[in-house]
Amino acid sequence: MRTPIRRTFASTSSALLVLAVLAGCSTDDVDDPADTTATETTTETATEEPTSEESSPESGSDSEWFVQADYDEQDAQRSATFEGDESEPWLQYIDGEMTDTAKFASEGAKKVCFANASVSNPWRQTGFITMNQQLEALQDKGVISEMEVRDAQDDDNRQLADIDYFISEGNCDAFVISPNSTAALTPGVERACETGKPVIVFDRGVETDCATTFIHPIGGYAWGIDTAEFLVDNLEEGDKVIALRILPGVDVLETRWAAAQKIFEENGIEADDFFTGADPTEIKSYITDALNQGEVHGVWMDAGDGAVAAIEAFEDAGVDYPVMTGEDEMSFLRKWEDTGLTGLAPVYSNFQWRTPLLAVEKIFAGEEVPKEWVLPQTPITEDERADFLEANDGMPDGHYAKFGGEDLPGFPEAWQDR
Amino acid sequence: MSTPTTGITAITTTETAARPEIPRHQGGFGARFAAGMATPGGAVFVLVAVLLVSIMISNPNFTDPGALIRFAGRTAPIAIAAMGQYYVIVSGEFDLSMGAVVATQVVLAGNFIGDDQSRIVPGIALMLAVGALIGIVNGLVTTLLKVPSFIVTLGMMLALSGLVRYITGGAASGNPVDDFRQIGRGGIEDVPVVDIIPYPLIILVVLAAASVWLMRRPFGRTLVAIGDNPEATNYSGAPLWSYKTRAFVLSSLSATVAGILLVGYAGVHPSVGAGYEFTAITAVVLGGVLLGGGRGWVLSAAAGAFALELLFTLLSSLGVPSTWRDTVQGLIIIVAVAVSARAWQVGRRPRRTTAPTDLSSNSTPNQPTAGATTGEH
Numbered sequence: 001m002r003t004p005i006r007r008t009f010a011s012t013s014s015a016l017l018v019l020a021v022l023a024g025c026s027t028d029d030v031d032d033p034a035d036t037t038a039t040e041t042t043t044e045t046a047t048e049e050p051t052s053e054e055s056s057p058e059s060g061s062d063s064e065w066f067v068q069a070d071y072d073e074q075d076a077q078r079s080a081t082f083e084g085d086e087s088e089p090w091l092q093y094i095d096g097e098m099t100d101t102a103k104f105a106s107e108g109a110k111k112v113c114f115a116n117a118s119v120s121n122p123w124r125q126t127g128f129i130t131m132n133q134q135l136e137a138l139q140d141k142g143v144i145s146e147m148e149v150r151d152a153q154d155d156d157n158r159q160l161a162d163i164d165y166f167i168s169e170g171n172c173d174a175f176v177i178s179p180n181s182t183a184a185l186t187p188g189v190e191r192a193c194e195t196g197k198p199v200i201v202f203d204r205g206v207e208t209d210c211a212t213t214f215i216h217p218i219g220g221y222a223w224g225i226d227t228a229e230f231l232v233d234n235l236e237e238g239d240k241v242i243a244l245r246i247l248p249g250v251d252v253l254e255t256r257w258a259a260a261q262k263i264f265e266e267n268g269i270e271a272d273d274f275f276t277g278a279d280p281t282e283i284k285s286y287i288t289d290a291l292n293q294g295e296v297h298g299v300w301m302d303a304g305d306g307a308v309a310a311i312e313a314f315e316d317a318g319v320d321y322p323v324m325t326g327e328d329e330m331s332f333l334r335k336w337e338d339t340g341l342t343g344l345a346p347v348y349s350n351f352q353w354r355t356p357l358l359a360v361e362k363i364f365a366g367e368e369v370p371k372e373w374v375l376p377q378t379p380i381t382e383d384e385r386a387d388f389l390e391a392n393d394g395m396p397d398g399h400y401a402k403f404g405g406e407d408l409p410g411f412p413e414a415w416q417d418r
Numbered sequence: 419m420s421t422p423t424t425g426i427t428a429i430t431t432t433e434t435a436a437r438p439e440i441p442r443h444q445g446g447f448g449a450r451f452a453a454g455m456a457t458p459g460g461a462v463f464v465l466v467a468v469l470l471v472s473i474m475i476s477n478p479n480f481t482d483p484g485a486l487i488r489f490a491g492r493t494a495p496i497a498i499a500a501m502g503q504y505y506v507i508v509s510g511e512f513d514l515s516m517g518a519v520v521a522t523q524v525v526l527a528g529n530f531i532g533d534d535q536s537r538i539v540p541g542i543a544l545m546l547a548v549g550a551l552i553g554i555v556n557g558l559v560t561t562l563l564k565v566p567s568f569i570v571t572l573g574m575m576l577a578l579s580g581l582v583r584y585i586t587g588g589a590a591s592g593n594p595v596d597d598f599r600q601i602g603r604g605g606i607e608d609v610p611v612v613d614i615i616p617y618p619l620i621i622l623v624v625l626a627a628a629s630v631w632l633m634r635r636p637f638g639r640t641l642v643a644i645g646d647n648p649e650a651t652n653y654s655g656a657p658l659w660s661y662k663t664r665a666f667v668l669s670s671l672s673a674t675v676a677g678i679l680l681v682g683y684a685g686v687h688p689s690v691g692a693g694y695e696f697t698a699i700t701a702v703v704l705g706g707v708l709l710g711g712g713r714g715w716v717l718s719a720a721a722g723a724f725a726l727e728l729l730f731t732l733l734s735s736l737g738v739p740s741t742w743r744d745t746v747q748g749l750i751i752i753v754a755v756a757v758s759a760r761a762w763q764v765g766r767r768p769r770r771t772t773a774p775t776d777l778s779s780n781s782t783p784n785q786p787t788a789g790a791t792t793g794e795h
Contacts, residue, residue: 398592
């Protein structure tokens with residue numbers, strides 16, 4: 001990202017003031033028992049895209065991050081029927097409770113305030129471009145006047161300050177929040193709700209249902225199930241899998257692994273997991289070490305960042321390619337095609353970055369929106385790969401195939417020149 | 419003749435009197451080799467051998483020459499960085515900016531070279547120029563503005579990290595063209611026995627040979643002398659600022675070479691090179707180089723890097739989780755510094771303070787007390 005969001009000095013200092021004022025109370029508001037996880041998630045830095053709600057550590061399961069009910073729900077949602085037009089998956093949803101927005105119906109272009117967790121990974125960078133192009137389309141339509149963006153740079157306290165700045169002097173008509181972490185941002189979202197204006201939460205969730213709509217793809221368990229089942233189907237019992245994980249303590253990444261680990265254990269797959277921080281040097285070292293110890297048959301990733309380095313480690317060692325699950329990042333899709341390995345590209349639907357602004361349009365038109373807006377989340381298989389490679393020809397390696405912005409203004413240059 | 423009555427020996431002794439040999443120069447090759455191995459700088463080679471044998475026992479796959487040479491290939495960047503850090507440490511300074519220099523060069527390679535084959539050579543030239551510039555700034559601010567190098571290079575580290583974060587937004591970008599990456603990934607193939615000789619290993623050997631040569635030149639000797647006693651060296655007429663700045667330049671240039679190799683080995687990511695400064699310092703210290711300067715051999719620094727990587731490989735093959743890596747590294751730094759500070763006494767001329775006990779029995783005029791020729795006059 002060569003053009004990160006620059007703040008003016010004035011706004012930075014006002015944010016600092018707000019932060020200073022709030023320093024005492026912001027943490028006091030989080031007092032439910034689940035906030036032990038909050039402290040863990042607040043330390044995250046360059047996390048991959050995270051998913052939905054959860055983060056309620058349950059008793060009775062063998063893993064701190066495994067919640068059987070959520071697992072079962074997402075397992076079922078993988079084959080659920082989605083309402084809406086299949087050619088516009090960013091508007092599809094699973095039938096459920098709807099929020100009545102008649103009270104928000106009004107004329108004129110609105111100002112949207114967006115509190116973003118960060119743009120510190122390729123997934124978020126791609127999504128943010130898509131969002132800005134969607135904004136352009138809605139500005140042309142006269143729906144939105146402007147969108148003020150604040151980037152919390154992976155910092156909970158900074159994002160709380162950003163939200164409070166928006167509430168007190170942002171002059172916002174609607175709030176869009178992509179929370180940095182679940183528990184820590186709950187009070188911030190609650191304060192935004194108290195203004196009585198529409199609040200749209202997307203990607204990671206919070207522990208309150210006060211938001212007008214909460215937009216997210218199915219979730220981490222679904223990812224874990226899709227990927228682990230693929231590896232189990234293509235490997236033998238007793239085979240060895242290396243699981244490459246970004247970092248610990250982030251619920252959305254932990255649920256991907258919790259689901260996959262359960263399935264590996266049930267099927268006699270020996271899986272060793274490593275935290276790599278998505279650093280290609282680390283990834284390569286772990287795999288090279290593992291290959292020195294013995295054969296490795298599969299590679300599982302909780303996010304595709306660094307997948308190419310993992311594949312190269314097998315090439316450098318001169319051994320057969322593993323069965324592998326990456327992500328719909330172009331670097332992986334291209335390397336997957338070049339090598340011809342047996343693979344699957346799970347998708348954490350990047351097109352969800354369009355949905356919040358389209359939700360704003362619906363809300364001010366008085367149309368009802370799903371209370372919990374669950375978007376489709378379908379992996380890319382080998383059969384579909386060629387189509388996605390062709391559709392995204394010329395896109396940089398950090399681009400995500402299911403970005404869903406082909407019909408937006410600025411396509412494809414806006415995504416190519418980043 | 420001389421009057422060895424007290425510790426303060428008059429230096430009227432003519433210089434023809436037997437000047438005691440430095441222990442390192444006494445005896446035959448075998449004895450000298452053994453004496454060398456007993457110093458911290460030599461012990462690290464023994465450590466490397468011990469670790470290597472341990473790994474081979476715990477993991478028979480490691481006895482394959484191909485696996486070994488690949489291991490050497492991927493350890494080359496850190497060994498090169500350690501040799502660069504050596505120049506700075508032996509002259510009595512620190513270079514904490516190394517990891518950030520690596521990251522900067524990696525991102526620079528990704529952005530400047532990209533998919534353009536014709537930019538490989540200009541790209542490498544640009545990276546070396548940027549590396550040299552960073553070293554010059556580090557060196558001049560340390561020596562001319564008298565800011566401690568710890569602070570200067572820490573500031574440089576933060577400045578470069580911020581720059582990398584600004585350019586990349588913290589995420590990976592596209593890799594440079596494959597031909598450029600071959601420098602760090604490829605090698606001479608179809609070699610008998612070892613199968614492949616990785617280019618990084620060849621680069622390491624060339625740089626190691628050049629470093630040994632350089633350390634035997636007046637530049638190298640003066641650099642060590644500066645680390646040992648800056649004032650004395652200054653009085654001797656050697657410009658401290660020039661020598662130390664050149665040491666910093668060598669350090670950032672070696673970080674640059676490590677960056678070129680790493681971008682080939684792994685690819686572009688802003689976290690590549692993270693922690694390299696501490697790994698390099700650990701390797702240098704493990705190689706028996708005295709923090710504060712003045713003692714240590716450049717090849718020991720490279721051997722220290724190999725010992726460190728071998729140790730981590732051994733730990734992982736023994737099932738110790740990699741999360742302990744930082745802890746192990748921290749303990750090594752402390753223990754190695756403590757041990758080497760004392761152990762370097764072994765290879766030195768006997769200390770003068772031990773002399774008085776011998777005086778009664780050893781007072782023949784022609785055998786002045788060791789070290790006495792330096793006198794106090």
